[in-house]
Amino acid sequence: MPDSDTEIEVFLAALPPDSRSALEDLRSTIRESAPDTTERIGYGVPAFYYRGRPLVSYGAAKNHCSFYVQSPTVLEAHRADLDGFDTSKGTVRFRPDRTLPAALVSKLVRARMAEIDAARPG
Numbered sequence: 575m576p577d578s579d580t581e582i583e584v585f586l587a588a589l590p591p592d593s594r595s596a597l598e599d600l601r602s603t604i605r606e607s608a609p610d611t612t613e614r615i616g617y618g619v620p621a622f623y624y625r626g627r628p629l630v631s632y633g634a635a636k637n638h639c640s641f642y643v644q645s646p647t648v649l650e651a652h653r654a655d656l657d658g659f660d661t662s663k664g665t666v667r668f669r670p671d672r673t674l675p676a677a678l679v680s681k682l683v684r685a686r687m688a689e690i691d692a693a694r695p696g
Contacts, residue, residue: 581614586620590634593639597639599673604622607679624687624690628644631644638669641668643682644686649664649665655681666682
C-alpha cells in the first residue's frame with residue numbers, strides 16, 4: 575500500500591499541468607502555515623489534518639481548483655478577503671491562472687487551526 579506522500583503525488587500527477595502547479599503552490603503554502611499537520615488522502619482529495627481533525631484540503635475540477643476550508647464560519651469571517659473568488663459553504667474555487675494569494679491561504683489556515691483549538695475540550 576502506498577504511503578500518503580506517494581498517494582498525493584499520484585493525485586497531483588494526474589492533473590493538467592496548470593492545475594497541478596496551482597495546487598502544488600497551495601500545498602506548499604498550507605505546509606508552511608501549518609507545519610504541525612499530517613497529510614493524507616481524505617474523501618478522494620489531498621487533505622491536511624491538525625490534531626487528528628480535518629484542517630483543509632484541495633482538489634481540481636475541469637474548469638477550476640478548489641481549496642476546501644471546511645468551515646463556513648471561517649469563510650464568512652473572511653468574506654471581505656475573498657471578494658472576487660467563487661465561494662460556497664466551506665470552499666473557495668479559483669482558476670489555475672488566478673490562484674489564491676499565499677497570505678490569504680495562510681490567514682484561512684490559521685483561522686481554521688484556531689477554530690479546531692477552540693473546540694478542543696479542556
